[in-house]
Amino acid sequence: GVILPGVLLLSACSGGTQNESAATSADGIQERTIKAGIGNSESHPQGQGMVKFKELLEEKSGGKMKVQNFFDATLGDDLKMTEALQGGLQEVTVPSTSPLVGMIKEFGIYDFPFVFNTEKEAYSVLDGAVGQKLLDKLPEHDLVGLGYWENGFRNLTNSKHPVNTAEDFKGLKIRTMQNEVHLEAFSKLGANPSPMAFSEVFTALESGTVDGQENPLATIKTQKYSEVQDYLSLTKHVYTPFVFLVSKKFWDSLSEEEQKIMSEAAQEAGEYQRALNQEENEKALKILEEEGMKINEVSPEEAEKMKEVIQPVTDEFAKKFGSDLVEEMMSEVEKVRGN
Ligand code: KDG
Structure with missing residues (x-):
């Protein structure tokens, strides 16, 4: 509630029942x-x-x-x-x-x-x-x-081939989080996304139910995905x-x-x-390389092309989530970039 500690103390001394005063200590904790x-x-x-x-x-x-x-x-x-x-x-x-x-x-x-x-x-x-x-x-x-x-920034891993360009997503079965923007964005790139809870990902990769997944490097390392994934592409496609x-x-x-x-x-x-x-x-990037993952960077030009392919999805969802809110977010980003 909104009772200040001092007030609490007072009410505990004056008139509070035995139970009330026992439950509320002097510091309100x-x-x-x-x-x-x-x-x-x-x-x-x-x-x-x-x-x-x-x-x-x-x-x-x-x-x-x-x-x-x-x-x-x-x-x-x-x-x-x-x-x-x-x-x-x-x-x-x-x-x-x-x-x-x-x-x-x-x-x-x-x-x-x-x-x-x-x-x-x-x-x-x-x-x-x-x-x-x-x-x-x-x-x-x-x-x-x-x-x-x-x-943090998510990167793609998979068991098939390095992903350098927007075309390289085609046909890859990718686990995504349970999120409609991710689902539609990966579909737009020609991948076959399947939403799945986090704790099921390792087994799905191991059994080949999916070819790949995307997560920040620290997660790729601690979940030991390098044991079941050969390729790590530094797509940085979204920040979670x-x-x-x-x-x-x-x-x-x-x-x-x-x-x-x-x-x-x-x-x-x-x-x-x-x-x-x-x-x-x-640190994880170095460790994943030592563990044998084949790592590739994605050039800013190719990242821009991926962004262009996905743009219709983003535009559609911007309307759904509130164009004003999206504009406010983008102008905040521009402000930081300008500095
Ligand atoms: O502890 C957080 C995880 O449960 C999850 O949010 C990690 O990014 C994640 C994912 O891919 O599900």
Whole structure:
């Protein structure tokens, strides 16, 4: 609620029943256990971000607010965990924004290929007015968003051949996230996309159900995709944010002080996670090469051609998601680029 710690203290002393005064401590922080889950492994920068979040929250709450982290989709994949938050069965998850688009369509603007060229451009949109507008849509879906972490620029791996040009996508069976923009963009390039939850990807690649998948380098490394994929093409075709979600049911049960330290912990852990992610992506490239992947760059000219092929898809979805919002995002990117 909105009760200040001082007021709480007063009401606990004067007239509060035995139960009320026992439940509300002087600093407005109670003993709590937060179940937090992600799809990535603990060694992934996202996993390390969760470890940092746990440390920070436990420290800020004097050890009262405890975090139990679950990695590797042991609590389910992004969508399942998000639903568990809505039902009040789980407190925290940090999904890619992409699978949420079926629920809140506007998040789909982040799925437009080739919008961002650098992390800095992405941060200015995510941490600015556009990012906040989208977070503001969460409460009506029983979710609260405490900011954006980084999944990052996605690159294509496959078992068939290097992808250098738009034509090279033709006929490739590619796993995508459960997201209509990704599906249609890959179809437009002539690939055969199939949407699939993250935890099923390795097996699908291994069994040949799909030829390829796309993810940031740190994920390609920690998921050991090099064991089942020969080619890594540095397409950087889209930037995926993570969004730090809290169950609204849980959030509304917290005191103002508890909400404050939880926001701070998510924010500070997010800054740490973004920096680590950039470092780990660089390191991963070298490791994947050592593991035998055949790696190719995609020239800016070819990337531009891929973008042109996909453009009709982007235009169609821009209308659906809100042209004003898309324009606001693009002008923010232009501002950063101009500087
Ligand atoms: O922990 C996050 C993962 O569950 C997922 O979001 C990773 O980008 C991802 C994917 O390809 O599903």
